[in-house]
Amino acid sequence: xxxxxxxxxxxxxxxxxxxxxxxxxxxxxxxxxxxxxxxxxxxxxxxxxxxxxxxxxxxxxxxx
Amino acid sequence: xxxxxxxxxxxxxxxxxxxxxxxxxxxxxxxxxxxxxxxxxxxxxxxxxxxxxxxxxxxxxxxxxxxxxxxxxxxxxxxxxxxxxxxxxxxxxxxxxxxxxxxxxxxxxxxxxxxxxxxxxxxxxxxxxxxxxxxxxxxxxxxxxxxxxxxxxxxxxxxxxxxxxxxxxxxxxxxxxxxxxxxxxxxxxxxxxxxxxxxxxxxxxxxxxxxxxxxxxxxxxxxxxxxxxxxxxxxxxxxxxxxxxxxxxxxxxxxx
Numbered sequence: 001x002x003x004x005x006x007x008x009x010x011x012x013x014x015x016x017x018x019x020x021x022x023x024x025x026x027x028x029x030x031x032x033x034x035x036x037x038x039x040x041x042x043x044x045x046x047x048x049x050x051x052x053x054x055x056x057x058x059x060x061x062x063x064x
Numbered sequence: 065x066x067x068x069x070x071x072x073x074x075x076x077x078x079x080x081x082x083x084x085x086x087x088x089x090x091x092x093x094x095x096x097x098x099x100x101x102x103x104x105x106x107x108x109x110x111x112x113x114x115x116x117x118x119x120x121x122x123x124x125x126x127x128x129x130x131x132x133x134x135x136x137x138x139x140x141x142x143x144x145x146x147x148x149x150x151x152x153x154x155x156x157x158x159x160x161x162x163x164x165x166x167x168x169x170x171x172x173x174x175x176x177x178x179x180x181x182x183x184x185x186x187x188x189x190x191x192x193x194x195x196x197x198x199x200x201x202x203x204x205x206x207x208x209x210x211x212x213x214x215x216x217x218x219x220x221x222x223x224x225x226x227x228x229x230x231x232x233x234x235x236x237x238x239x240x241x242x243x244x245x246x247x248x249x250x251x252x253x254x255x256x257x258x259x260x261x262x263x264x265x266x267x268x269x270x271x272x273x274x275x276x277x278x279x280x281x282x283x284x285x286x287x288x289x290x291x292x293x294x295x296x297x298x299x300x301x302x303x304x305x306x307x308x309x310x311x312x313x314x315x316x317x318x319x320x
Contacts, residue, residue: 006108028116030109031148036140038147056108058148059115060122062090063105063132064080064219064269 001051017047020055030059065293066242066264068211069157069189071128074100076259076289078130078244079282080269087121089278094125097282101128103159103267106149130191132159137172139179146183158183159191159213159246159267169219169247173200177207184208193246196230198237205241212238213246213267216258220270222250225257235262252281252288259292260300 002011005024014020017032017039032039032047033056039047049055065073078101084090094102102122109115122129131149136142139162146158162179164172171193177200180190184207192204196214204212214234217223225231226248235243242265245258249268258266266289275281 026109029119029152031106031152033144033148038144040151058106059109060119060152061105061107061115062082062118063103063134064082
């Protein structure tokens with residue numbers, strides 16, 4: 001299906017948020033949002049993806 | 065020094081982690097200055113995992129981590145970012161920024177109060193980036209904030225304390241609330257001024273990170289906040305309009 005990951009469109013085989021992180025090579029400390037709603041790490045395996053979903057994956061960065 | 069949500073800080077300097085010429089200089093600025101709090105952020109992660117190396121370095125500093133919601137313009141955006149930050153950084157602390165004006169980066173104080181109430185109800189310990197407005201401060205405290213962070217001047221402007229009168233009034237109105245000057249500091253003298261007014265800490269980033277020698281400037285800022293803190297505790301004299309001789313007149317030889 002086609003999703004939008006961190007602002008970029010891509011085709012993925014994953015059907016859950018957890019699988020998406022694996023498929024796209026994310027590891028370490030990240031937080032996720034699905035269609036602008038926070039999805040805790042413990043809920044990623046239950047978060048089913050649909051065509052057109054918008055996913056944000058964020059990590060620690062420099063900030064002021 | 066007052067506690068910040070039950071935490072004793074080693075000193076009154078909080079440093080941001082953005083805009084340094086290199087990670088090594090960032091690390092050295094923290095180590096040389098001894099700043100006890102580091103502000104950090106969340107940004108989109110690439111598949112290469114660039115955020116993980118940064119996180120390891122910040123953790124190695126052994127400082128308190130204060131995640132921010134920088135760049136958020138709506139209550140929902142700020143609250144969602146806070147949720148993500150709590151999970152990633154494993155802390156209840158959040159520097160709540162809710163920007164209302166593009167040019168001045170002045171906080172949207174109405175949304176700020178709303179977001180602060182939501183987050184404190186959810187157990188967050190909120191450090192709100194606010195203006196020097198006393199009524200907004202009241203509302204933030206009503207919303208559950210136990211720390212206030214009024215701006216000195218617009219973020220990154222380096223102008224110092226634009227409204228020292230209002231900041232002094234805020235200090236007097238909330239004697240028991242930890243108050244931090246956040247934003248606008250450009251020089252060590254600005255930081256010292258904030259501490260001389262009785263503020264409990266200073267949070268700054270650009271003044272150090274964008275200095276020609278960030279490590280030296282970080283050291284200078286630490287000395288400035290410590291000097292200002294000492295001066296405040298030493299009960300400074302009142303300013304006068306006219307001179308007052310410091311050398312005693314009694315005993316002066318009559319020579320004319």
